[in-house]
Amino acid sequence: MSENSAIPKISALAITYNEEENVKRYIESLSFVDEILFIDSYSSDRTVSLAREMNIKVIERAFTNFSDQRNFAISQAKNDWILFFDLDEVITKDLEKEILATVNNPKSKVAFFVKRHFYFMGKRIHFGGWQNDKAIRLFNKNYCQYNGNLVHEEVKANGNVSVLKNGVNHFSYKNFDNYNDKLNLYSKLQAENLYLKKVKPNVYHLIFRPLYRFLWQYIFRLGILDGKEGFILAYVHSFSVFKRYLQLWMLYRKIE
Incomplete structure (x- = not known):
């Protein structure tokens, strides 16, 4: 990890669950940071053991x-400066610099x-809304926290925000079942x-929202x-x- 005292120290954080195939690549790409910390949701694969073998601190939390x-x-x-990549x-070398x-x-x-460059089924996706995909991944923790959304959470920043020039390659697709499980x-x-x-869901939510x-x-x-x-x-x-609105309908009717 970084030993350059002239640059403010950085903590790289990640929340993990069954990510064994990505652990080594992720950790090696962050050799420039001062701390790497995993918050793991009790993975059933080798995510935790692989991280600890590479001297990464892991906290297991439901x-x-x-x-x-x-x-x-x-x-x-x-540290105050946080990197929060999945x-x-x-992370490319240009982004690191x-x-x-x-x-x-x-x-x-x-x-x-x-900015995130999305790959699906081995192909770079250029359209469908992904051409504008970006997320806050670097921030000072003294001015930022996540907004409380249960999913599609966003960083709420109390201060000025900018956009980095270099992007990150996003390989969200492992296989179809895994991608479907995420959705x-x-x-x-x-x-x-x-x-x-x-x-409260209605016909509009169940028919027209998916179509739109x-x-x-x-x-x-x-x-x-x-x-x-x-x-x-x-x-x-x-x-x-x-499925979102179907599950909402089921919640109101206490159906599992």
Whole structure:
């Protein structure tokens, strides 16, 4: 890890669950940081053992929701500057250099978006909404925390925010079942979030919201130009919207 005392120290945090195939690559890509910390939701594979073999601190903690898990990780970090990438995001050397330059001279900014280049079924996806995909991945913990959303959580920054020039490669797709499992989890947590907000589902939510999602992603955001992968993405994500409101309907009726 970094021994350059001239640059403010950085903590790299990650929440993990069954990520054994990504652990080594992720840790090796972060050789420039001063601390790496995993908050693991009791993985059933070798995620924890592999991390500990590489001298990474791991705290095992039951998963409640994404915001809670990420905010807990921040509370355990030793340093003010936080990197919070997922293990399926690959940090390039150009991004590494930009991160180090940025924390050394943040220019009154407290958080930075990183653009994400999304890969699905082995193909770089250029359209369908992913052309504008970015998330805050670098921030000063004294001014930032996650917003409390159960899923699709975002960093809430109390200060100026900017965007880094270099992006990260995002390999979210492992296999179809794994990707579908992720969408199922997101749908469940989104339904719980809507339930807490007392949103009641109706025919509009169950029929027209999924249809609009497909049209928005495949037609309006040009997912059609990504070929069959663009169609599959639009279909599975529109079905995920349907499942979100179906699960919300089931919550109101106490159906499991």
